[in-house]
Amino acid sequence: MNQIPLVDLKAAHAEVAQELRAGFDRVLADTAFIGGEEVRAFEREYAAFAGVGHCVGVANGTDALELALRASGVGVGDEVVLPANTFIATAGAVARIGARPVLVDCVPDTLLMDPQAALDAVGPATRAVVPVHLYGQCAPAAELAAALPAHAALVEDAAQSQGAERQGRTPGSGGIAATSFYPGKNLGAYGDAGAVVTDDEEKADLVRALANHGGTAKYRHDVAGFNSRLDGLQAVVLRAKLARLADGNAARRAAAARYDGMLADLVGAGRLTLPVTEQGNVHVWHLYVVRVSGADRDAVVGKLNAEGIGAGVHYPAPVHLTPAFAHLGHGRGDFPHAEQAAERMLSLPLFPQITAAQQQRVVDALTDALR
Numbered sequence: 001m002n003q004i005p006l007v008d009l010k011a012a013h014a015e016v017a018q019e020l021r022a023g024f025d026r027v028l029a030d031t032a033f034i035g036g037e038e039v040r041a042f043e044r045e046y047a048a049f050a051g052v053g054h055c056v057g058v059a060n061g062t063d064a065l066e067l068a069l070r071a072s073g074v075g076v077g078d079e080v081v082l083p084a085n086t087f088i089a090t091a092g093a094v095a096r097i098g099a100r101p102v103l104v105d106c107v108p109d110t111l112l113m114d115p116q117a118a119l120d121a122v123g124p125a126t127r128a129v130v131p132v133h134l135y136g137q138c139a140p141a142a143e144l145a146a147a148l149p150a151h152a153a154l155v156e157d158a159a160q161s162q163g164a165e166r167q168g169r170t171p172g173s174g175g176i177a178a179t180s181f182y183p184g185k186n187l188g189a190y191g192d193a194g195a196v197v198t199d200d201e202e203k204a205d206l207v208r209a210l211a212n213h214g215g216t217a218k219y220r221h222d223v224a225g226f227n228s229r230l231d232g233l234q235a236v237v238l239r240a241k242l243a244r245l246a247d248g249n250a251a252r253r254a255a256a257a258r259y260d261g262m263l264a265d266l267v268g269a270g271r272l273t274l275p276v277t278e279q280g281n282v283h284v285w286h287l288y289v290v291r292v293s294g295a296d297r298d299a300v301v302g303k304l305n306a307e308g309i310g311a312g313v314h315y316p317a318p319v320h321l322t323p324a325f326a327h328l329g330h331g332r333g334d335f336p337h338a339e340q341a342a343e344r345m346l347s348l349p350l351f352p353q354i355t356a357a358q359q360q361r362v363v364d365a366l367t368d369a370l371r
């Protein structure tokens with residue numbers, strides 16, 4: 001049976017395979033395994049792509065978020081507001097600092113953090129608010145930043161939104177954002193990698209120092225940091241894929257529009273809710289997340305997987321219902337939109353190279369599964 005993966009990393013690799021060999025040879029010849037010219041070139045190129053002044057390459061997206069939060073002044077005992085509907089790492093980065101995640105619900109159509117709920121959750125101990133640009137579309141970051149009190153910084157989780165824009169604004173511009181280059185992301189490395197992007201030079205310098213044992217020059221340590229650096233070999237991969245990212249995002253948008261059309265009958269029959277793009281957003285479709293009605297979602301995913309279709313769930317439990325964050329003291333019913341979405345959502349295969357025929361097979365299998 002022909003498999004249709006959730007993300008086709010082999011197809012993505014085929015596009016860059018030749019170019020990578022030459023790049024890897026350059027790194028091997030220089031033995032520039034950590035940092036070096038490829039990393040610096042990638043940081044320049046990604047900053048330009050992201051429309052921000054500075055990019056600091058780091059070891060993964062969770063570190064990037066922790067570093068961006070630390071550079072924004074978040075420390076032990078501070079509160080950080082973030083959505084219950086996100087990947088666990090958003091909360092994990094906060095917890096690793098010794099700060100306290102303060103969770104808020106999502107809006108029911110886009111499933112992005114509810115901005116009013118976020119503002120309502122801001123108190124005297126709030127040091128940061130973290131909108132998550134989930135599934136590839138931007139949450140209202142600039143609107144939030146304008147409404148926050150001076151003691152609360154805006155730190156964007158842009159792990160899933162490389163290339164996304166909202167009203168012409170890119171994540172991190174005028175502020176600070178963290179992103180992940182986990183292999184399955186729109187811009188994926190061949191291992192773990194991430195970056196902090198910002199227009200604030202001081203914060204960029206602090207992130208760079210914190211990520212390199214607090215070093216501001218060789219063996220000069222002004223702050224206590226840790227080790228979170230980007231590898232030269234990963235930078236080669238990221239540069240080659242960055243050159244293709246705008247086209248890849250456009251192909252994802254075309255594929256998402258195709259799904260919208262192909263799924264119209266299921267929507268009309270009341271079996272399915274499609275993802276919603278907020279006006280003013282340029283969506284980059286990291287994930288195409290539908291919600292089923294009147295069906296057991298896990299059974300539907302099981303049937304699709306049995307047909308060789310790599311449907312997934314992002315995410316089966318909102319942060320407050322994970323054992324890891326049970327100590328926050330929430331229960332079922334606290335964030336009803338996030339909870340209902342977690343029970344109903346499922347992600348269909350979506351990647352730049354997906355064909356209309358593959359999508360039709362996904363839709364046919366989903367129609368059968370929902371019968």
Ligand SMILES: Cc1ncc(COP(=O)(O)O)c(C=O)c1O
Pocket residue numbers: 060061062063065086087089090132157159160179180181182192193194
């Ligand atoms: C929303 C979100 N935040 C943070 C992360 C953490 O990134 P990483 O896995 O590179 O640490 C991810 C991806 O995994 C993510 O999807």
